[in-house]
Amino acid sequence: xxxxxxxxxxxxxxxxxxxxxxxxxxxxxxxxxxxxxxxxxxxxxxxxxxxxxxxxxxxxxxxxxxxxxxxxxxxxxxxxxxxxxxxxxxxxxxxxxxxxxxxxxxxxxxxxxxxxxxxxxxxxxxxxxxxxxxxxxxxxxxxxxxxxxxxxxxxxxxxxxxxxxxxxxxxxxxxxxxxxxxxxxxxxxxxxx
Amino acid sequence: xxxxxxxxxxxxxxxxxxxxxxxxxxxxxxxxxxxxxxxxxxxxxxxxxxxxxxxxxxxxxxxxxxxxxxxxxxxxxxxxxxxxxxxxxxxxxxxxxxxxxxxxxxxxxxxxxxxxxxxxxxxxxxxxxxxxxxxxxxxxxxxxxxxxxxxxxxxxxxxxxxxxxxxxxxxxxxxxxx
Numbered sequence: 001x002x003x004x005x006x007x008x009x010x011x012x013x014x015x016x017x018x019x020x021x022x023x024x025x026x027x028x029x030x031x032x033x034x035x036x037x038x039x040x041x042x043x044x045x046x047x048x049x050x051x052x053x054x055x056x057x058x059x060x061x062x063x064x065x066x067x068x069x070x071x072x073x074x075x076x077x078x079x080x081x082x083x084x085x086x087x088x089x090x091x092x093x094x095x096x097x098x099x100x101x102x103x104x105x106x107x108x109x110x111x112x113x114x115x116x117x118x119x120x121x122x123x124x125x126x127x128x129x130x131x132x133x134x135x136x137x138x139x140x141x142x143x144x145x146x147x148x149x150x151x152x153x154x155x156x157x158x159x160x161x162x163x164x165x166x167x168x169x170x171x172x173x174x175x176x177x178x179x180x181x182x183x184x185x186x187x188x189x190x191x192x193x
Numbered sequence: 194x195x196x197x198x199x200x201x202x203x204x205x206x207x208x209x210x211x212x213x214x215x216x217x218x219x220x221x222x223x224x225x226x227x228x229x230x231x232x233x234x235x236x237x238x239x240x241x242x243x244x245x246x247x248x249x250x251x252x253x254x255x256x257x258x259x260x261x262x263x264x265x266x267x268x269x270x271x272x273x274x275x276x277x278x279x280x281x282x283x284x285x286x287x288x289x290x291x292x293x294x295x296x297x298x299x300x301x302x303x304x305x306x307x308x309x310x311x312x313x314x315x316x317x318x319x320x321x322x323x324x325x326x327x328x329x330x331x332x333x334x335x336x337x338x339x340x341x342x343x344x345x346x347x348x349x350x351x352x353x354x355x356x357x358x359x360x361x362x363x364x365x366x367x368x369x370x371x
Binding site for chain 1: 198200201204205208209212213215216219221223226227228229230231232233234235237238239241242245246247248249250251252253254255256257258259260263295299302303306307310311312316317320321322323324325326327328329330332333334336337339340341342343344345346347348349350351352354355356358359362363366367370
């Protein structure tokens with residue numbers, strides 16, 4: 001499915017550019033995308049190092065284990081295949097907390113860390129484990145309490161009440177997350193039968 | 194407003210203070226542990242590089258070509274068919290962009306918010322949409338890529354379905370509330 005979407009977007013873009021008579025824009029976009037990829041990755045290395053460094057401190061001080069003990073039971077309901085003291089739990093909780101608080105650039109490092117931990121418990125290394133899919137479903141649809149970027153954009157645009165969209169955002173993300181959890185559950189059980 | 198503003202400004206500084214201080218009190222060699230943890234950042238960044246470039250290539254060529262506008266125009270009659278205000282049609286590009294690219298969606302939303310005014314219906318809807326879902330397609334490919342997963346199984350279906358629900362609920366709730 002990904003292969004097809006990837007090819008479709010690329011091919012449609014090239015055909016549309018050709019029909020609109022600005023085929024040279026394809027070359028520019030392609031080169032820019034390659035450069036942007038490096039830029040994003042390099043920036044991410046910095047942010048990742050910062051958060052993973054901090055996470056190591058929290059781990060060694062026992063905070064992550066504390067977090068996992070408090071929130072673990074609830075989170076494990078969603079991840080029945082994980083071991084009770086799985087190191088993935090801590091990273092998953094950190095990632096979800098960062099998402100909830102709208103700290104986008106902290107969420108990615110914890111998310112990638114959680115994937116690495118989940119991969120260690122994955123019996124089939126080239127195929128997504130159910131726990132990974134549940135994690136990604138939660139991660140991408142996660143309820144957001146403080147959409148910080150949006151609020152900043154609204155302030156800049158001169159909004160009278162920049163935070164008035166917090167309520168609607170919570171409702172929309174809440175529904176999306178519920179649907180993600182339910183469909184994930186449904187798919188997971190359909191496959192195992 | 195003030196409360197939220199305070200949280201978003203103080204969250205990171207407080208974490209940066211609290212974790213090292215408490216760790217130090219628990220006899221963790223704070224600087225050395227930080228460096229040891231930070232080391233992992235580099236390998237992860239390098240590992241996801243090819244996936245980033247691959248996705249950005251396809252998304253950029255698609256968006257820069259103007260195909261997004263064409264697809265949005267095709268979808269307009271669907272909105273009319275559903276009996277929705279034709280005004281809604283201007284958020285279609287944002288709805289398509291949201292799962293693909295974070296910076297792209299931010300660009301489209303900023304434009305919509307500035308053009309229509311942040312306190313207009315479209316401005317509020319664009320804000321809710323931007324805040325309420327993640328770059329599903331991007332997150333899935335990069336996260337799976339980073340650990341070498343090739344078969345995604347039903348991950349994409351679940352993620353995109355949740356995005357669709359987020360879109361529908363956003364339109365509904367913004368219409369209801371404002």
